[in-house]
Structure formats: structure tokens, C-alpha cells
Amino acid sequence: MPKISPKLAICIVYVAAMMMDGLDATIVGPALLAIGGALGVSPAATNMVEVSFLVSFALVIPAAGWLADRFGTRRVFLGALAVFTLASGLCGAATTAGGLVAARVLQGLAGGMLAPVGMAMLFRSFPPEERLGVSRFLMLPTTLAPALGPILGGFLTDHLSWRWVFWINLPLGLATVLFGLLALPEHVEEDAGRFDLRGFALATPGLGLLMFALGEGAARGWGDPLVLGAGLLGACLLALLIPAELRSPAPMLDLRLLADAPFRSAALVAVLASGGLLGMLYVFPLMYQDALGATALDAGLTVFPESLGLMLATAAIGWSFPRLGARRVMALGLLGAAAAFVLMSRVAPGTSPWAVRALLLAVGFFLGHAVLAVQTVVFDTIADEAMGRASSLLSVLRQIGGAAGVAASAAVLAASGGAGLGAYQAALLASVAFLGGALLFALQIRPAPAPQLRAEAEPSV
Known part of the structure; x- marks a missing residue:
């Protein structure tokens, strides 16, 4: 393989990953009715397909920077992209609503790391005077993908299957991971600092359980013991999170x-x-x-x-x-x-x-x-x-x-x-x-x- 400039390699990998991430945010909406029909859930219950992705996406954002500094931006970014691609395949192969939601959680956890770690790679590679020009150059493809997502999602659902709104990520994801392994440089910080493990341990199950209760309440009913238990436990964990984060010298969420x-x-x-x-x-x-x-x-x-x-x-x-x-x-x-x-x-x-x-x-x-x-x-x-x-x-x-x-x-x-x-x-x-x-x-x-x-x-x- 001919030697490629590290700056160009970072731009190629970043654009490909952001296109996948952005497309996934909008391509699923037109397919939700077909997903619900295929997996035997009501239209209201399909909200968990979106909620599970959004919440898991949010949970990993504060940890992304520390993980990249500790283990290397190349390793973390390509690892997250590989997991995102794998999860896309699992979403498309799901035969139950629970299996699809689990795969969406995995997809969200991986997707939440792509933007912050990718931005860190860009900022470390380009000096301040070059960043604005690079950002403008990269903005078109990364904004075009989510804009086209609804049309592509509707087309694939009508003419192939709702499963292809997820499987469309597979060829680009695999090619990008392989290219990144060959061309991306690595960067590891000597001192990654402390990670707020207590905050992460409280926020992750707390938000997850609370959003599970809000999402499943629409399908199971608000008086369902599982919904009530998950909601109360999630609220208690988040109540403990607030004083823990306020006391922490290096909180996950300040x-x-x-x-x-x-x-x-x-x-x-x-x-x-x-x-x-x-x-x-x-x-x-x-x-x-x-x-x-x-x-x-x-x-x-x-x-x-x-x-x-x-x-x-x-x-x-x-x-x-x-x-x-x-x-x-x-x-x-x-x-x-x-x-x-x-x-x-x-x-x-x-x-x-x-x-x-x-x-x-x-x-x-x-x-x-x-x-x-x-x-x-x-x-x-x-x-x-x-x-x-x-x-x-x-x-x-x-x-x-x-x-x-x-x-x-x-x-x-x-x-x-x-x-x-x-x-x-x-x-x-x-x-x-x-x-x-x-x-x-x-x-x-x-x-x-x-x-x-x-x-x-x-x-x-």
C-alpha cells in the first residue's frame, strides 16, 4: 500500500465514521413501523429502538477522552468503529425486540466515542491556523449523511427490508477499520489523569434504568412491577450521583x-x-x-x-x-x-x-x-x-x-x-x-x- 499522509488518513477515517454515525441517527425513523410489525411490538413500543441508542450514546461521551488518552486514540477509535459496525450487523439480524434494543445499546456505546475521539485526532494533527479550513472541508460530507438518512431509510425499507437500514453500515465500516489499521498513527498521553469510576458506576445504570422505565412504561403499563422497580432504582442512583459529582475533584460530569x-x-x-x-x-x-x-x-x-x-x-x-x-x-x-x-x-x-x-x-x-x-x-x-x-x-x-x-x-x-x-x-x-x-x-x-x-x-x- 502506498504511504499516505497521516493528516489525510485521519480525515478519511474521520469522515467515513461520522457519515456512519450521522446516518444512523436519522435512517431508522422511517423504518420503525416496519420494525414494530416484523418484531411484534406496537408503534409506541418502538421508542426503545431510539431511546436505547440515545442514552447509551450519551453515557460514554464523558469517558471517551480519558479512554483515548489512556489507551491511544487510534486503538480506541478503530475499536469503537469495529464495535459499531458489528452492532449494526446484529441490529439487522435481530429476531426479537429485546435483541434489537440490546444491539442498539452496543451501537450507541460505540457511536458515542467516535465524535470526541475523532475530533481529538483531528485537533492533534492540525495546528490551530489550519483547523477552520479543515472543519469547513469536512462539514459537507458529515452533514449530508444525516440529511439523506430519512430518504435512504424509507427507500431501503420499501424496496429491500428494514434490516438494510443497519446493514448498510457493514461495507463502509469494515473498509474503514482495515484502512485505519494500515494508515492511522497512534497517540497515547503519558498521564491520562484519574477516571471518575464512582460517577460512571452511578450514572450508567441510573440513566439506563430510568430511560428503560420511561420507554417500557408505554408498552407494559406504568403499574408494571418491572417498570416501577427500574424507574425507582434509576432515580435513586441518579440522586446519589449528584452529591458524588459535586464532591469529586475530577468529576465525570461537572x-x-x-x-x-x-x-x-x-x-x-x-x-x-x-x-x-x-x-x-x-x-x-x-x-x-x-x-x-x-x-x-x-x-x-x-x-x-x-x-x-x-x-x-x-x-x-x-x-x-x-x-x-x-x-x-x-x-x-x-x-x-x-x-x-x-x-x-x-x-x-x-x-x-x-x-x-x-x-x-x-x-x-x-x-x-x-x-x-x-x-x-x-x-x-x-x-x-x-x-x-x-x-x-x-x-x-x-x-x-x-x-x-x-x-x-x-x-x-x-x-x-x-x-x-x-x-x-x-x-x-x-x-x-x-x-x-x-x-x-x-x-x-x-x-x-x-x-x-x-x-x-x-x-x-
Whole structure:
């Protein structure tokens, strides 16, 4: 094999891995109805396919940096990519809902390490003056994959099988792992520091059990002993986590940062906006297929404009943010998205598909503005030495917010009958409630005079 520049090798492996990771975040939605039908579970119960991935993804983020420093970025990154690829194969081969959820947990644990470890490889390879140019070059393929995910998921479900929404990762994953073994350089830190084992031991089962209870409550019923026991035990573990993290000199999740009021308000806006968006993206494809008779491909094509709206928001935010300020951009964005959600809940069998797509475009445009504004100001009051811990905390909270949004929508769907247009409409309104909560916290953010948009802020809805 010809010798390849380490910088080029890192870029190739990073882009391939982020495309797989990003695609997996959006490709499954249009396939959920087919998955539920094949595995014998109700539409409301399919929420665990998404919730299990989101929660396990979040749990490993704080540990990713330490693992990479301790064992080497190349070893950890390629190991995570290999496990992610294996888990994709297991997801596609699942014959029971429980087997699919277990494989999704494994996939999430591996996927949660790819972005932070991959970013560390990039930053160590490129000096500061080259990073912006590299980021812009890599942004197109890594944002295109999640944008195309709904269309690809719908096409594969309709023309092959829902199993191919997972198996599509296998050829690219295997090729990337083999290429990385041959071309990637290794880097190991001499002193990786201490790992917060107590925090990890409390957070992992605590969040897992609580999200299991929220997800399974929709299928088993809230009075089920397993649901009640898991929920209570998870809540107790998380209650123990808070004082443990506050006392730890090197916490896995630095909860002390939430004492900073501007950071706390902006973070809660991001968390609740994520819950609202992912709850809608879970419910609406199910509603469009199950209650309105659309195909999986139709559902994917209808959801796709949300990504286009986000791209438009990325272009427009440079004009709107300096003129309106963070609080107004967030408030208007959240109000616009909430209005679009309400109108989506009124979609009926005779509604034009183009009208529905226009609503999804509006969701991306308005919610994209709100999220980009949050990303621009959320770290304004955080000291430089705490920036890494604040970023890790925000990433974890945003993933948990998304999982809570999906679980809440599924719970409302199940409580409203689990099927039928009315049940889906009620579940969509639950997502509106998340955006309403985000709006309340956005209004607490003090306006700043004519701020300049930061070039490094990238959309991550």
C-alpha cells in the first residue's frame, strides 16, 4: 500500500465514521413501523429502538477522552468503529425486540466515542491556523449523511427490508477499520489523569434504568412491577450521583457548572429543544405511515426538508443574530417551530404532501435558528480551563433530552390508545410542550449588545 499522509488518513477515517454515525441517527425513523410489525411490538413500543441508542450514546461521551488518552486514540477509535459496525450487523439480524434494543445499546456505546475521539485526532494533527479550513472541508460530507438518512431509510425499507437500514453500515465500516489499521498513527498521553469510576458506576445504570422505565412504561403499563422497580432504582442512583459529582475533584460530569445561571439557562434550552425535535421526528413518520397510509419512502421524503431548513438557518443566522440578539432569535425560533408542530398535528388524509414538507422545512429553519443561537452563547460565561468539561456536560444533557423527548412522546401515544390519528396528534403536542419549556428558559437569557456570530458554531440538532 502506498504511504499516505497521516493528516489525510485521519480525515478519511474521520469522515467515513461520522457519515456512519450521522446516518444512523436519522435512517431508522422511517423504518420503525416496519420494525414494530416484523418484531411484534406496537408503534409506541418502538421508542426503545431510539431511546436505547440515545442514552447509551450519551453515557460514554464523558469517558471517551480519558479512554483515548489512556489507551491511544487510534486503538480506541478503530475499536469503537469495529464495535459499531458489528452492532449494526446484529441490529439487522435481530429476531426479537429485546435483541434489537440490546444491539442498539452496543451501537450507541460505540457511536458515542467516535465524535470526541475523532475530533481529538483531528485537533492533534492540525495546528490551530489550519483547523477552520479543515472543519469547513469536512462539514459537507458529515452533514449530508444525516440529511439523506430519512430518504435512504424509507427507500431501503420499501424496496429491500428494514434490516438494510443497519446493514448498510457493514461495507463502509469494515473498509474503514482495515484502512485505519494500515494508515492511522497512534497517540497515547503519558498521564491520562484519574477516571471518575464512582460517577460512571452511578450514572450508567441510573440513566439506563430510568430511560428503560420511561420507554417500557408505554408498552407494559406504568403499574408494571418491572417498570416501577427500574424507574425507582434509576432515580435513586441518579440522586446519589449528584452529591458524588459535586464532591469529586475530577468529576465525570461537572454539575458545578450548572450553578452558572447563563450556562444553565442556555443548556436547558438546548436540552428541551432536542427533546422536542427528536420526539417529533419519532412520532411524525409513524403517524404519516400508520394513520395516513403513506409508505416508508414517502415518510422519509417528507421529513427530509427539515434538514434543508437547517441549512437555510445556517446561512441566515449571520444576518439575524447580530440584529436581534440571542434571546430574540431563540424565542422567535422556538415559537415558529412550535407553531409548525401544532399545524403538523392537524395533518389529515387529504393534506397535500407539499404542505407537509413546507412545515418540516419551517421546523428546520426556525429550530435551527434557536439551536445555533444557543451554541453561540452557551459558553460565554465559562472559563477557558472549564470549556472541555462544559462541552462534555452539554453533549450528554442534549442526548438525554432527546431520549426523554422520544420516551415522552411514546408514553402519550400509548396513553392515547397507541394507534389512530388522534393518538399521534396528542403525541405531537407533547413535543410542543418541550419547546414551550425551552422558550421559558430562553426568555431568561439576558440580551447582549450586537454580538458577533462565532465561526466555529456548527449546527447539531
